[in-house]
Amino acid sequence: MIPGPATLYPDAVTTTHRSQSGARMSLSQTQPDNSTRASMVLVTGGALWGLYWIPVRFFYDQGLTGPWSGIAMYCAALIALIPFVWPDRRMLARQWRDLMLSGMFTGAAFSLYSISLVYTDVVRSILLFYLTPIWGTILGVVFLKERLSVMRLMGLICGLGGLFVVLGGAGFVPWPQNLGDWLALASGICWALGTLGLYKAGSMTISGQVFAFVIGALLLSLVSLLMLGGQTLPNITSEESIRIAGYALLSAFYVLPMIYMTIWPATKLSPAKVGLLLMSEVVVGIASAAALSGEPFGLREFLGATLIVSAAVLEILRK
Structure with a gap:
């Protein structure tokens, strides 16, 4: 048998292999890992x-x-x-329970937030949405039997303090002032x-989770048409409908990413x-609204x- 290069020059081959491995390791070390890339993407998404x-205000x-601006964007999305969810249609059909659980609540949050932007100030919508540490603490204590630690208590106080300040009017009473x-x-x-629901649906594809998100938002928006009085079909002409449909399709390039x-x-x-990066x-939001x-x-x-951002930071430090 004719000896190969590894037999004739074992030291040279080993040295070359080691140098190539070292080069690959050096190259991988210079590239950002998934955590860094995901962090950058999340900050951009926030x-x-x-x-x-x-x-939302443009379509208004x-x-x-009312809900019609959201409905137009969700249908376009x-x-x-x-094309993205069609290959996963069978898996989505098998996981429809998790799909419903994650989509209904996260989609409802998306829809309600969109509608709130029409009926109140942008700053108030953003800050009231980010009171989630309060609700997370309450849900954890009541349903998950979590202990109310000092850190969670401080976060709860900061969150309630922020709620008190944001909703405080002339009488400084922390009560919602409008729809x-x-x-x-x-x-x-x-x-x-x-x-x-998102945690339970962790095995679902990203496109499937986005699909559930948008479906839930659309269904909640349609239901809100019945709940909110006076939300009839918009009084627009056929030409305006075509133009708005074009804008809605363009909005998908913003909403989906x-x-x-x-x-x-x-x-x-x-x-x-x-939670920290989504801040x-x-x-x-506050800077652009102002x-x-x-x-x-x-x-x-x-x-x-x-105060509200401090509540979120305290909740993050606790975890």
Whole structure:
């Protein structure tokens, strides 16, 4: 048998193999790992959520009042999703229970948040949604028998303090002042409940989870048409309908990447890190609302935002 290169020059081959392995290790060390990449994607996704009020208000100005702006965007997003979820249709049919659990609550949070942006100030919608540490603490203590530690108690106090400041009017009474406030509060509660469904549906594909998310948002928006009085079909012409449909299809290029950039990182990062990085929505949302919408942002809003963000940070540090 003719000896091969490994037999003739064993030291040279070993040296070459080691050098190639070292080069591969050096190259892999210079590339960002999944955690770093997922963190960057999540911060970007949170920033997009902070600007989500802009397309919602745009469709409202086009004549789509109440839930109709969300319905238009969700329908367009579903159409754009079909090519991505079609290969997984059998798996989605088998996991329909987890699909319903995750989609109904997270989609409801998405829908209620969208509607609240029409009925109240952008800053109030964002801050009231991010009271989720309060609801997470209550759910954990009541249903999961978690211990109310000092850290959780501090987070609860900060969250309630932020609620007190944000909702405090002339009489400084922490009570929702309009329908949008109530919807924003409800959206945060639904999101806290929906995270359990997302956790249980961890084996589902990312496209399947996005599909459940959008389906839940669309169904809740359709139900809200019955719950909210005076939400008839928009009074728009056929020409305006065609133009709005075109805008809705364009919005899918914004809505779907935003949802993907929220759900995919959540499969790579710990819940604590996800909660911290999503705070980019608060920063971008408040800054853009103050700069573009002309809504007031004074000392009371700043103090409320600081307390609510502190509640989220304390919850993250606890975990």
